[in-house]
Amino acid sequence: METSVLITGASSGxxxxxxxxxxMEGKNLILxxxxxxxxEELKTEIEAKYGVNVEVISADLSSAAGRNFVIDRCLGRVGILVNNAGFGIGSTFESTPYPRVQELIDVNITAVSSFCHAFIPEMKARGEGSILNIASMAGFTAGPYMAAYYASKAFVLSLSEALHEELLPFNVHVVAVCPGPTLTEFFDHTGPKRALGQNLFLMGSDEVVRQAILDAKRNQAIAISGFRNKFLHFLTIVLGRRVARKSVAKIQGSRQ
Ligand SMILES: NC(=O)c1ccc[n+]([C@@H]2O[C@H](COP(=O)([O-])OP(=O)(O)OC[C@H]3O[C@@H](n4cnc5c(N)ncnc54)[C@H](OP(=O)(O)O)[C@@H]3O)[C@@H](O)[C@H]2O)c1
Known part of the structure; x- marks a missing residue:
């Protein structure tokens, strides 16, 4: 049976x-x-341009019903899984209404882990498969003023690295994709004062995606997007977690 690429959060960015x-690679998609x-707009664009089949499923991944709906519709058909849906909250932890924090945990963590759990068995049975979990540079450090978001990405990073090792013998490749600031709608939803225009680390979305797919094919465990983010990651290791979190506190605190 022909498999498809299942991509969550495919409506933008x-x-x-x-x-x-x-x-472009000729793969059928479930978005x-x-x-x-x-x-629907993206389906029309892609089918006309590339002649592949595109199926779309509207679902809210913050609810168990939404997650299970997608899983039930896709089981047995997923050759590549891109766990991409996610959002950030840019304010102090206690000032965020808790239901919003829970929503972030449900989308950024529960959806990622439940989709991995649901689709790994079929990939193992086929003897091939790829999972691209979209983490973030935020996964490498604590993130004052975006605490839950950074913590959620640390979860995605750690889960992905562990699954990478567990699934190596089965020819199922798992990669934690770690973009830095990327030009998408992300910062429109994250909170005020997060304009990205002057950001030195800003990358285009297509460039991040192109590299991530290449890194997944090379079976890397962690795919850091772009040279500048790789350098920043190196600095974080050299300077340590304390300096990293204090720097984030300074930058993000000034935006409050
Ligand atoms: N942009 C950056 O600077 C950056 C940096 C590092 C990592 N990332 C990560 O990259 C991923 C994609 O973000 P993006 O930058 O492309 O931002 P984006 O343009 O805002 O896209 C986010 C996607 O997630 C979907 N989504 C959000 N909440 C959802 C929910 N409850 N149920 C289902 N889908 C939901 C949105 O679709 P609907 O609103 O239509 O549901 C949208 O398609 C995220 O995991 C983000 O954390 C982004």
Whole structure:
């Protein structure tokens, strides 16, 4: 049976560019997000341009019902899984209403882990498969003023690294994709004062996606996007977690 690439959060940003890139390779797609109109638009664009089949599923991954709906529709058909849906909250932890924190945990953590758990068995049975979990540079440090977001990405990074090792013998490749600031709609939803225009580390979404797919094919465990982010990661290791978190506190605290 022909498999597809399942991409979560495909209605904008990185997810939409993953869809375009995999379609370019001739792969059929299953795209999911809440905004059905955006998914339908992308389906029309991609089918016309690349002649692949695109199926769209509208679902809210913050609810168990939404996650299970997608899993039930896709079981047995997923050759590549891109766990991309996610969002950030840019404010102090205690000032964020707890239901919003829970929503972040449900989308950024529970959806990622439940989709891995659901689709790994079929990939193992086929003797091949790839999982690209979109973590972040935020996964390498604590993130004052975006605490839950940074913590969620640390989870994704750690889970992905562990699964990478567990699944190596089965020819199933798991990679934690770690972009830095990327030009998408992400910062529109994260909170005020997060304009990205002057950011030295800013990358285009397509460039991040192109590299991530290449790194997944090379079976890397961790794919840090771009030279500048790789250098920043190196600095974080050299300077240590204390300096890193204090720097984040300074930068993000000034935006409050
Ligand atoms: N942009 C950056 O600077 C950056 C840096 C590092 C990592 N990342 C990560 O990259 C991933 C993609 O983000 P992006 O930058 O492309 O931002 P984006 O343009 O805002 O895209 C986020 C996607 O997630 C989906 N999503 C959000 N909440 C959802 C929910 N409850 N249920 C289902 N889908 C949901 C959105 O779709 P709907 O709203 O239609 O549901 C959208 O398609 C995220 O995991 C983010 O943490 C981004």
């Amino acid at each position: 990185l997810g939409a560019d993953f869809a375009r890139r995999y379609a 999911t997000a809440r905004r059905l109109d955006r998914l």
